[in-house]
Amino acid sequence: MLDIKYIREHADEIKQNNKNRGVDVNVDRLLDLDTLRRDHIKQIDELRAQRNQSSKGKPSKEEIDKMRKVGDEVQKLESDLAKIDIEYHELFARIPNLTHPDSPVGGEEDFKVLETHGEKPKFDFEPKDHEQLMLDLGVIDFERGAKVAASKFYFAKADLVRLNWALVTYGAEMAARHGFVLMETPDMAKNEILSGIGFNPRGEEKQVYNIADSDLSLIGTAEITVGGFHSGEVLDLSDGPKKYAAISHCFRTEAGAYGRTSKGLYRVHQFTKLELFVFCKPEESERYHQEILEIEKEIVNGLGLPYQVIDIPTGDLGGPAYRKYDIEAWMIMKDGPASPTGEYGEITSASNCTDYQARRLNIKYRKNDGATEYVHTLNGTAIVTSRFPIAIFENFQTADGSILVPEVLRKYLGKERISK
């Protein structure tokens, strides 16, 4: 959510920004509704003031009659206002965040490569993709995942489980070293928290599973629960920002995603993720955005994966992000392009959401002068237990079909090679 005052005063900028982001919202209609809305509020306030004036003492019969009429009028205006509010909020919620001036303008394929690290592997044998490798090693079972739950669910087994745990532990220790407080969160959240973070819990574009007979949904990322953690609070940031590394299961319907890269583990309905989240002062958010990216790079560097860092273009930022960096690891992905380059697949994503989420979730901090102001929120992936293993299996496979475990994981995994 943006500041309606800002939209009023910068309508043209907002329209251009929406266009860059590929979002079609009728800004003029929103501003009309805003005017109408304020007009109604003004009238209601005036009538209420009248009524309050008369209710100070015990009113006479005539006064009661008069006040009854005022009351009716207020009620009518309020019901009109309620209707206006619905459309107003519906439009307002669809306006995306402002955009960093350096974000490349364009669609999904117009990303900018900022950095490239590591050497792509050279195999002196025919390399396999992760699905084949995992099936051969007996560490994954998609068929039974489909039997028990649905297609695109899976059972991880044996050393894949150990690898997942090792990755999470490795990532968590790295995050903790950087001052992030470790957290396990609920795997469900109220729909109002989902929308506050920018997920749409209902409607055609929804990406989440709803829980029947309740106001809850399964979370698509711990970003939702950690963001909600401080909702409605005024934070004390005098000792620095609030930094959390939160682990949760993540559930995604991936509706409409078929046909995109869907081989193996790349796009599944459930995975586990360690998410970094920061609540900070507005002037610090660009700095912590860099810090999150640096930690992600440290994690991926430690694993020895070849990767590139990309600056996400305006058309692919989603609603809440002001700027977003993804790390894409080199992958085989024989089945189709993981990213538009055809060679790299997203394994992490770091977003600066400025005050967009904080406004909706009402998260502020107290400034030195005692006033309050919305915080900035940032989030980034530390570890994901689906795409990290993809990259590890595909990059570190050997001629006999076994997988060389990255050095940093060996102490957690207890072995240096995953083999039959």
Place this chain on the structure above:
RNA sequence: GGAGACGUGCCGGAGUGGUUGAACGGGCCGGUUUCGAAAACCGGUAAAGGUUAACGCCUUUCAGAGGUUCGAAUCCUCUCGUCUCCGCCA
């Protein structure tokens, strides 16, 4: 899951239909006093929205939503949460 109690400001805690944004106490901030401090005394201490050039004025908010009423923190309904007891369980 069953039975009961409760949910008021930064905190404790009054308040059962009409100057109650809310007594009283604590905390915090400012001042007086003091060489300084403590104590004492005095004053201040919410947020959101509307309006205004500004001072200010107005509206809303006593868990949340809805209802009754000319008028609700106070009455009614539902939801959420907390506590106690029972059951169940990791």
